Amino acid sequence: QVQLQEAGPGLVKPSETLSLTCAVSGYSISSGYYWGWIRQPPGKGLEWIGSIYHSGSTYYNPSLKSRVTISVDTSKNQFSLKLSSVTAADTAVYYCARQEYGDSDHFDYWGQGTLVTVSS
Amino acid sequence: QSALTQPASVSGSPGQSITISCTGTSSDVGSYNLVSWYQQHPGKAPKLMIYEVSKRPSGVSNRFSGSKSGNTASLTISGLQAEDEADYHCCSYGGSSTFPNWVFGGGTKLTV
Numbered sequence: 001q002v003q004l005q006e007a008g009p010g011l012v013k014p015s016e017t018l019s020l021t022c023a024v025s026g027y028s029i030s031s032g033y034y035w036g037w038i039r040q041p042p043g044k045g046l047e048w049i050g051s052i053y054h055s056g057s058t059y060y061n062p063s064l065k066s067r068v069t070i071s072v073d074t075s076k077n078q079f080s081l082k083l084s085s086v087t088a089a090d091t092a093v094y095y096c097a098r099q100e101y102g103d104s105d106h107f108d109y110w111g112q113g114t115l116v117t118v119s120s
Numbered sequence: 121q122s123a124l125t126q127p128a129s130v131s132g133s134p135g136q137s138i139t140i141s142c143t144g145t146s147s148d149v150g151s152y153n154l155v156s157w158y159q160q161h162p163g164k165a166p167k168l169m170i171y172e173v174s175k176r177p178s179g180v181s182n183r184f185s186g187s188k189s190g191n192t193a194s195l196t197i198s199g200l201q202a203e204d205e206a207d208y209h210c211c212s213y214g215g216s217s218t219f220p221n222w223v224f225g226g227g228t229k230l231t232v
Contacts, residue, residue: 062219062221
C-alpha cells in the first residue's frame, strides 16, 4: 500500500521560505512515477505546484516557477518542496501525491495534507 | 493558464443522477483525453475517481462515469447515495511535452 506523509512547519513568516518534505512508504521513488505537490487555499480549489521524477527532472506551475524548488532524495525515499518569498496568499493545505505521467495522467495516491499558515 | 470552470454547487436526492461540468479551453480539456476527477470529503485528501476522461480506478463504484465533448468534461454520478456528498475537482493536462502543466477546476460541492 503506497502511503505519503507531509511534514514541515505549520507557520511561516511573510517573505520567508516554506519548506515541506513528503515521505513515501510502500513504493520506491526510484522505481518510477512522478511525484507532485498540490495546494488548496482555505475554501478554494486545488492548484498544481510542481512535479519531479526520480531522476530529478522537474516541472513547475508557470505562475509559481520563480519561487518554487522541488527536489528528491531517493536514499530517504522522500521529496521536498521549497517556496520562497511567501505571502498570506500562500496560506493553504499542501498535499504531496504520486503522479502517473506519460502513458496516463493522474494523481493516484495522496498524502493527508498539511496546513501551512503565512503570518507574522 | 486559467483554472477550469466548474459549477460551485449541485444537489440531488438519493437515487437520482447528477452531472458536474468542467469547462476548459482548446489548450487543455479540448486537446487531450487526460481529464481526471477527484472526490474530497471535508478535511480529507482528494481521492481519484476517474482518469483519462472515463476510466475508473479499481475499487471505484461504477455509479461514477466520465465523458468529454469539445472543451467540456463531465462527471456523472448515478444512484446518488448519502456518502457521495463531497467536493469534486476536475483536472486536465495542458501545455506541451517540454513544458507540461496541470490545471484544476475550482471544485463543486455536491449536496445529497
